Amino acid sequence: MAKFVALAGGIGGAKLATGLSKLLKPDELKIIVNTSDDFTQYGVNISPDLDSVCYSIAGVSDPINGWGRENDTHNCFSELKSIGETPWFVQGDKDLAYSLERTRLTDAGLNLSQVTKILCSRIGIAHEIIPMSDERVSTKIVTKELGVIPFQEYFVRYKCQPTLSEVIYNGLDSAGIADAAINAINGADFIIICPSNPWLSIFPILGLHGMKELLAQKTVIAVSPIIGSIAVKGPAAKIFIEKGIKPCASAVAFLYKDILKGFVLDLQNITETELIRSWGIIPFATDTLMQNIDGKKRLAAEVIDFATQF
Numbered sequence: 132m133a134k135f136v137a138l139a140g141g142i143g144g145a146k147l148a149t150g151l152s153k154l155l156k157p158d159e160l161k162i163i164v165n166t167s168d169d170f171t172q173y174g175v176n177i178s179p180d181l182d183s184v185c186y187s188i189a190g191v192s193d194p195i196n197g198w199g200r201e202n203d204t205h206n207c208f209s210e211l212k213s214i215g216e217t218p219w220f221v222q223g224d225k226d227l228a229y230s231l232e233r234t235r236l237t238d239a240g241l242n243l244s245q246v247t248k249i250l251c252s253r254i255g256i257a258h259e260i261i262p263m264s265d266e267r268v269s270t271k272i273v274t275k276e277l278g279v280i281p282f283q284e285y286f287v288r289y290k291c292q293p294t295l296s297e298v299i300y301n302g303l304d305s306a307g308i309a310d311a312a313i314n315a316i317n318g319a320d321f322i323i324i325c326p327s328n329p330w331l332s333i334f335p336i337l338g339l340h341g342m343k344e345l346l347a348q349k350t351v352i353a354v355s356p357i358i359g360s361i362a363v364k365g366p367a368a369k370i371f372i373e374k375g376i377k378p379c380a381s382a383v384a385f386l387y388k389d390i391l392k393g394f395v396l397d398l399q400n401i402t403e404t405e406l407i408r409s410w411g412i413i414p415f416a417t418d419t420l421m422q423n424i425d426g427k428k429r430l431a432a433e434v435i436d437f438a439t440q441f
């Protein structure tokens with residue numbers, strides 16, 4: 132049976148990874164997740180993308196936000212507010228518990244891959260979810276209005292409103308690919324780049340030293356996070372515009388064109404297929420909006436079928 136590795140960020144990545152996890156067995160699918168959004172607050176290690184993917188695959192994520200836990204309470208952060216603290220990154224109590232346990236295990240000397248494995252098993256996930264690196268990579272956003280700010284300030288505090296001129300990945304040059312991620316890619320036939328934000332979620336993974344060489348041996352397929360000219364959620368389309376590029380599916384394909392064999396785009400972008408084909412990439416147009424679990428499974432099944440034709 133063919134073996135797959137999915138590369139994922141947070142919400143968009145989690146959606147397709149969840150669909151894939153319903154169709155592929157744990158020995159057929161491993162998921163490598165961006166960790167360049169990771170940060171520490173009150174001494175607690177928070178890995179937003181890992182948590183989004185884990186909660187989604189475990190079936191315990193907040194169905195409205197797509198991040199955090201369903202039916203969570205906010206007692207801890209409400210209390211912080213009542214004693215005069217005004218944190219802008221708020222965690223629900225269950226979500227916080229998960230981050231606290233991550234911090235305890237990390238402080239006990241385990242690396243992020245080992246910690247993630249333990250947390251996944253405790254939340255009932257059979258598939259291997261792997262951080263891209265065990266070393267800290269930190270995204271910084273160069274903005275026109277506020278200068279250089281940490282990713283979470285851009286994303287959460289300022290709600291992606293500042294104009295982005297550049298993205299910097301501190302630590303990327305020296306960070307190694309996690310051993311489990313190297314093994315997963317070496318053992319895979321197909322790599323699926325999930326419909327995640329290229330700059331904020333996928334480039335940090337692709338930018339790890341040696342990653343492009345590893346992927347060059349494999350059949351790589353990407354799914355567009357841009358439908359028509361808009362992002363389903365988040366700043367992907369806004370970032371394209373701020374970079375002077377018209378947001379569309381082919382603009383996403385162009386970003387990955389050196390490593391892609393195939394590209395899945397939405398039917399709304401069907402007029403772009405010939406352009407994508409002219410770059411030597413096989414396009415496949417379908418409905419790429421995943422509105423519920425059935426939509427995630429449907430798109431995952433189509434992506435698997437498409438990939439295995441190569």
Ligand code: GDP
Nearest residue numbers: 140141142143144327328332356362363367421
């Ligand atoms: P983040 O780190 O939480 O922002 O998560 P990602 O980078 O993984 O996902 C953000 C991207 O997911 C956005 O660019 C969205 O357009 C995309 N996205 C979210 N839901 C869907 C969907 O149902 N279909 C597609 N094609 N893209 C989606």
